[in-house]
Amino acid sequence: MSASSTAAGAAATRAADLTGDLTRDLTRDGRDPHLVPEDWALTLDPQEWRLGPDGLPSRRAARVIVLTGQDSGENRVLLLTGHDTADPSHSWIFTPGGGLRAGEGAASGAARELAEETGLRIEPGDLEGPVAHREALLRFARLVCRQSETYFLLRLSTPYAPSAAGWTALERDAVDSVRWWSHDELVGARERGEEVYPRALPEVIEALGRGWDGAVMDVSDPGDAVEPEAPSDPRARQEQRLAGHGAASAPSRVDGSTLSALRPRALFPAASRLDARPTIGVLALQGDVREHSLALEAAGARAVAVRSAGDLGARPGDRLDGLILPGGESTTMSTLLTSFGMLEPLRALVAEGLAVYGSCAGMIMLADRVQGAAPGQSFLGGIGMTVRRNAFGREVDSYEEDLIAPGLGAGPGDPLRAVFIRAPWVEEVDEGVEVLATTRSGRAGSDEGSASGGRIVAVRQGPLLATSFHPEVGGDHRVHGVFVDMVAHRS
Numbered sequence: 001m002s003a004s005s006t007a008a009g010a011a012a013t014r015a016a017d018l019t020g021d022l023t024r025d026l027t028r029d030g031r032d033p034h035l036v037p038e039d040w041a042l043t044l045d046p047q048e049w050r051l052g053p054d055g056l057p058s059r060r061a062a063r064v065i066v067l068t069g070q071d072s073g074e075n076r077v078l079l080l081t082g083h084d085t086a087d088p089s090h091s092w093i094f095t096p097g098g099g100l101r102a103g104e105g106a107a108s109g110a111a112r113e114l115a116e117e118t119g120l121r122i123e124p125g126d127l128e129g130p131v132a133h134r135e136a137l138l139r140f141a142r143l144v145c146r147q148s149e150t151y152f153l154l155r156l157s158t159p160y161a162p163s164a165a166g167w168t169a170l171e172r173d174a175v176d177s178v179r180w181w182s183h184d185e186l187v188g189a190r191e192r193g194e195e196v197y198p199r200a201l202p203e204v205i206e207a208l209g210r211g212w213d214g215a216v217m218d219v220s221d222p223g224d225a226v227e228p229e230a231p232s233d234p235r236a237r238q239e240q241r242l243a244g245h246g247a248a249s250a251p252s253r254v255d256g257s258t259l260s261a262l263r264p265r266a267l268f269p270a271a272s273r274l275d276a277r278p279t280i281g282v283l284a285l286q287g288d289v290r291e292h293s294l295a296l297e298a299a300g301a302r303a304v305a306v307r308s309a310g311d312l313g314a315r316p317g318d319r320l321d322g323l324i325l326p327g328g329e330s331t332t333m334s335t336l337l338t339s340f341g342m343l344e345p346l347r348a349l350v351a352e353g354l355a356v357y358g359s360c361a362g363m364i365m366l367a368d369r370v371q372g373a374a375p376g377q378s379f380l381g382g383i384g385m386t387v388r389r390n391a392f393g394r395e396v397d398s399y400e401e402d403l404i405a406p407g408l409g410a411g412p413g414d415p416l417r418a419v420f421i422r423a424p425w426v427e428e429v430d431e432g433v434e435v436l437a438t439t440r441s442g443r444a445g446s447d448e449g450s451a452s453g454g455r456i457v458a459v460r461q462g463p464l465l466a467t468s469f470h471p472e473v474g475g476d477h478r479v480h481g482v483f484v485d486m487v488a489h490r491s
Helices: 003-019 106-118 169-174 183-191 201-209 234-243 289-298 330-339 343-351 361-366 478-490
Strands: 057-068 076-084 087-094 097-099 128-140 143-156 175-182 279-283 302-306 322-325 355-359 367-371 383-388 399-403 416-420 425-429 434-438 456-461 464-467
Touching: 057 106, 057 201, 076 169, 076 183, 097 106, 097 143, 106 143, 106 175, 128 201, 169 175, 175 183, 183 201, 279 289, 279 478, 289 302, 289 478, 322 361, 322 478, 330 343, 330 361, 355 361, 355 478, 361 367, 361 383, 361 464, 383 456, 383 464, 464 478
Parallel strands: 057 143, 279 302, 279 322, 322 355, 355 464, 367 383
Antiparallel strands: 057 076, 057 097, 076 087, 076 175, 128 143, 383 425, 399 416, 425 456, 434 456, 456 464
């Protein structure tokens, strides 16, 4: 049996050990519901990533260890330093490389990625190896993923000046530097606690610098261990895994060198230091999270999905410049906010001046007074208005109407198409609340409505905006544009 096949067998065994019995909690679509959000494919390229048997996104990748200086005995290796755009404090040092495309061989993918990330163009045949293999568990953009990595070796007689001309948008956002490192520099970085992938890279470089012996090294990190047995109570199990804590007597899959404390937060990347766009969260407990996020991006903001109190930050501008409360069902939203410990922190942020836009159920949550509220239902408040829940009727009574709303950029010649789905309306507003839109006819147009014959369906008070309708579903981003402008002027 060859050294390569032996290493491959060992890697397969290790991958099985890493997976363990992790299928017990998977959703119908095969996700780990605690570690992988439903819309994970908006962050990771589904052409490269597939859900594995443990419910985590997985992919095959190829990387290149580029060495120079072997003749002088002073080995130097070309490495990148980058950070998680959803958690800029999480940074690491790594080799050039990336995910393989469908049908692409490992050597071809390694050569392509090397050209993209460093500007060096080679043929796959110029590479030696595979020289190493790694089964990795990693965290990126608040997602926990698995990656099966194949490493190749490229020897150069002299260093070259790497180029960033071929970087993708994600690489421009996430990569901080690409340069040549000495063995001692790399060891020093690791000793200072900086994350080096793979952790054994200094030893690998030292061994390869003496000449490759043909064996495929297993460089999987010891931190990629099997997670502990989850508690039997589903709620306790979720809280434990979200906090990243395992049983004291067992090693944690999310502990060690590869993964720091696991607290899934924003789905979309947070702003990097090079991105001047405002960061606006979308409460991702229910409703049109994807549609609002796409509308925000189209309106010039960076969208992040908010799933926990930690995503909110301690004060406005800490993690978020603004927040959207999407439609859904207000009693469910209230219950979920309370259950996840988000209600009081969010109330505090609203009181401190965080810009918030609520659509449909979100409008109800922002109201100081609510007619038809369920017993014990909690609200955020903030806008001095009285809102009637389900005022437009049941779902079968849903309808669309063109609104004239100059404050939302919709004049008589270019009205705003509004979609009302089990929507509330505003019965009355306090002094200081700006009415932005009223219905003209439709279900709400009646003698019992406002002086113009309709109902109030859009208001603003300070940094708070609310609409009865769903602007995210029609492809018209004017309402989101108004909110982005509100946020930008306060940031």
